[in-house]
Amino acid sequence: MLVAAIFGPGQGGLVEVPDPQPKDDIVVVKVHAAPMCTEFKAFREGHVTQTLGHEAAGEVVAVDKATQVRVGDRVVVQPQHPCGKCALCEGGNYIHCEHNRDVLAETGSAAGTATYAQYVLKSERLLTPIPDGMSYDHAAMACCGLGPTFGAMQLMAVDAFDTVLITGLGPVGLGGVIGARYRGARVIGVDGHPYRAALARDLGAAAVINPQDPDAVRQVLDLTGGLGADKSIETSGTAPAKPFLMDATRRKGHIAFVGWEGQVDAGQIVLKGLTIHGAWHYNLYDAGRLLRIIADSGAQLDRLITHRFPLSQVQEAWELQLTGNCGKVVLHPWA
Numbered sequence: 001m002l003v004a005a006i007f008g009p010g011q012g013g014l015v016e017v018p019d020p021q022p023k024d025d026i027v028v029v030k031v032h033a034a035p036m037c038t039e040f041k042a043f044r045e046g047h048v049t050q051t052l053g054h055e056a057a058g059e060v061v062a063v064d065k066a067t068q069v070r071v072g073d074r075v076v077v078q079p080q081h082p083c084g085k086c087a088l089c090e091g092g093n094y095i096h097c098e099h100n101r102d103v104l105a106e107t108g109s110a111a112g113t114a115t116y117a118q119y120v121l122k123s124e125r126l127l128t129p130i131p132d133g134m135s136y137d138h139a140a141m142a143c144c145g146l147g148p149t150f151g152a153m154q155l156m157a158v159d160a161f162d163t164v165l166i167t168g169l170g171p172v173g174l175g176g177v178i179g180a181r182y183r184g185a186r187v188i189g190v191d192g193h194p195y196r197a198a199l200a201r202d203l204g205a206a207a208v209i210n211p212q213d214p215d216a217v218r219q220v221l222d223l224t225g226g227l228g229a230d231k232s233i234e235t236s237g238t239a240p241a242k243p244f245l246m247d248a249t250r251r252k253g254h255i256a257f258v259g260w261e262g263q264v265d266a267g268q269i270v271l272k273g274l275t276i277h278g279a280w281h282y283n284l285y286d287a288g289r290l291l292r293i294i295a296d297s298g299a300q301l302d303r304l305i306t307h308r309f310p311l312s313q314v315q316e317a318w319e320l321q322l323t324g325n326c327g328k329v330v331l332h333p334w335a
């Protein structure tokens with residue numbers, strides 16, 4: 001099969017590797033849609049690898065002892081390879097599992113853990129059925145497109161009474177605008193890129209603030225009666241966004257961190273009575289709710305997905321992402 005690779009800084013392309021093989025509960029999924037996330041950072045910096053991508057929707061094409069899926073099933077491919085046996089896995093919070101499996105060793109495959117690829121290996125437990133009539137591109141938004149922000153909003157119980165502040169309007173944050181508007185919340189976005197700001201407004205953000213503005217926190221306070229946002233989600237993956245949200249979220253408010261970088265001030269958490277959440281992904285038992293949002297939001301998703309490329313044009317796709325002039329970009333490995 002063909003998989004995407006990085007050969008050096010700004011140099012990407014395809015390489016041929018052996019097809020993966022199913023074993024026990026691990027099945028082979030033919031990837032039809034692979035949304036692009038933050039791999040462009042590795043492309044920019046030249047991290048040489050043939051294992052790229054963690055988001056996909058596709059079709060089950062080979063099984064061994066799997067009983068929950070069959071060849072031909074259309075599925076969302078969930079990230080990681082958790083054990084499936086620990087309390088976290090049993091409770092649906094598998095993303096935090098401490099015992100990730102080595103599925104290449106288990107199946108004797110040379111490749112098959114990346115989604116910028118024609119096939120990917122996955123335990124049947126991590127395959128979410130796609131409802132009839134939903135496209136692969138839309139279903140694949142149940143990965144990072146809408147997923148981490150959906151998980152954050154589940155943790156914070158976002159509803160129509162909330163103003164939700166979202167820092168970073170890229171491949172993760174933009175979907176948060178759709179998810180928050182679906183719940184009836186008001187959205188304030190934070191991103192300095194004009195293309196992303198315009199797209200966020202188009203998706204329903206009431207206002208978008210440039211974090212480079214020296215009075216950016218004051219602008220949030222002015223939009224929220226001087227209090228600050230009720231609930232905030234950090235998706236920019238930048239360190240300065242953390243103290244910004246600590247300042248721009250109201251007392252007794254909630255903040256969910258999706259982006260990993262940066263530090264927070266414990267004193268400010270205590271002073272303001274903030275509740276802080278780590279929101280890497282979402283509880284697997286909530287997947288049906290997320291797919292319902294996706295089913296109801298087709299027109300929004302078609303604005304969110306601004307570009308599609310065949311996998312053979314991964315170089316061009318990454319170069320586009322580096323400009324920032326895009327929403328979610330989807331690769332098609334069989335186009």
Ligand SMILES: [Zn+2]
Nearest residue numbers: 083086089097
């Ligand atoms: Zn586990």
Ligand SMILES: [Zn+2]
Nearest residue numbers: 037038055144
């Ligand atoms: Zn992602």
